[in-house]
Amino acid sequence: MQYExxxxxxxxxxxxSSGSCGNCYYLGNSRYGILIDAGLGPRxxxxxxxxxxxxxxxxxxxxxxxxxxxxxxxxxxxxEKMHIPVFATRAVHRGIEACPMINNRxxxxxxxxxxxxxxxxxxxxxxxxxxxxxxxxxxxYLIEFGGQKLAIATDVxxxxxxxxxxxxxxxxxxxxxxYDEEMLQNGRYPISLKKxxxxxxxxxxxxxxxxxxxxxxHDGLHNIWLCHLSGDNNNPQLAYSTMKEHLSRxxxxxxxxxxxxxxxxxxxxxxxxx
Numbered sequence: 001m002q003y004e005x006x007x008x009x010x011x012x013x014x015x016x017s018s019g020s021c022g023n024c025y026y027l028g029n030s031r032y033g034i035l036i037d038a039g040l041g042p043r044x045x046x047x048x049x050x051x052x053x054x055x056x057x058x059x060x061x062x063x064x065x066x067x068x069x070x071x072x073x074x075x076x077x078x079x080e081k082m083h084i085p086v087f088a089t090r091a092v093h094r095g096i097e098a099c100p101m102i103n104n105r106x107x108x109x110x111x112x113x114x115x116x117x118x119x120x121x122x123x124x125x126x127x128x129x130x131x132x133x134x135x136x137x138x139x140x141y142l143i144e145f146g147g148q149k150l151a152i153a154t155d156v157x158x159x160x161x162x163x164x165x166x167x168x169x170x171x172x173x174x175x176x177x178x179y180d181e182e183m184l185q186n187g188r189y190p191i192s193l194k195k196x197x198x199x200x201x202x203x204x205x206x207x208x209x210x211x212x213x214x215x216x217x218h219d220g221l222h223n224i225w226l227c228h229l230s231g232d233n234n235n236p237q238l239a240y241s242t243m244k245e246h247l248s249r250x251x252x253x254x255x256x257x258x259x260x261x262x263x264x265x266x267x268x269x270x271x272x273x274x
Contacts, residue, residue: 011145011274013172016040016048018227019265023071023154025174026054027143032122035062036141036152038074042082045074048268056082061111061121063128064088065154066135067095076104087111087119089128091137115139129166132157134201142166148274150174154228157201159212168216172274174263175213177226177243178203179233187233203228206239210246217252223272226262236262 009029016024022039026049033054038045046056062084065071075096079086086109088096093110096102113119118127123146128139133155140153140163151170153163167173184194184205197203213224226239240262244254254260263269 009146011148012052012271013150013274014052014271015225015227015263015267015269016045017266017268018154018263019229019231020070021231021266022073023065023228024048025152026052027124027145027150028054028058029123032058032060034121034124035059035078037065037071037154038062038078038086039070040073042074042077045078051268052271059084062086063126063141064092064096065131065140065152066133066138067092067099068135068155069099069101071155072096072099072102076102076106079106079109080104083109085109085111087113087121087126089113089115089137089139092135092139095136127166130160130162131155132160132163132201134196134199140166142169148172150274152227156204157199159204159208164212164216167212168218171220172223172225173213173221174225174227175209176204176228177206177209177234177239177262178228179205179230180238180242181205181207183238184230184233189232197230197233203230206234206242207246210243213243214246214250214252217247217250221258223259223274224261225269226260229262229265231265236264 011029013027023037024040025036078084115128125144127142131138131140143150148171150172152174154176156176
């Protein structure tokens with residue numbers, strides 16, 4: 001059933017958790033919502049939604065970015081036990097099916113999408129796009145609602161022309177800021193893991209995210225959230241200051257017209273009305 005968006009209806013966005021400890025984000029209004037990724041246990045998801053006044057029964061869909069466990073932990077349970085449709089590409093669904101840690105296999109709740117082909121969930125027009133990462137497949141999402149656009153790109157090996165195309169449409173942007181380059185290189189990780197993280201199919205550094213936005217900022221961008229921070233090679237203050245400094249060098253001041261926030265690891269964020 002399609003609803004007509006009331007002029008006064010406001011959408012709310014927040015993070016239930018971000019990072020390798022588990023990823024899950026919420027977008028919704030007073031009538032329904034969706035989750036982007038389901039990398040926490042179902043009880044934690046229910047509890048954290050409730051802390052912001054959201055009932056799990058109001059969730060109409062789950063969008064999955066890719067098949068790594070920190071993004072799909074509860075996908076099977078929420079899909080098959082709670083009967084919430086789980087949207088992902090065929091390759092991601094195959095990855096979920098093959099994951100040995102998923103106890104509930106998706107059957108009737110599995111919904112297949114194609115990148116670049118918009119689909120509708122209630123008032124939300126959603127387009128998946130390709131994001132390079134070392135998973136079976138990886139998608140970012142551009143979500144359009146009430147004249148606004150929210151883009152989310154997590155686990156980003158590099159910002160390709162396609163990723164940039166969708167990011168630059170956003171009024172509200174969730175972008176990975178995974179690691180500080182100096183901390184990674186001087187840290188305890190083995191060389192092979194350091195190379196994997198900093199490769200074109202690994203993760204995006206603070207500098208890479210900051211340089212991209214400083215070079216491509218537009219007046220329609222109102223909210224930036226930094227996501228998927230490393231617990232070993234980053235910290236919220238460093239990710240925030242790196243982004244703020246790069247923006248400031250281009251005369252872009254964080255304040256009333258542009259909000260910059262960091263989604264912390266395994267922490268329920270404040271909610272933002274969009």
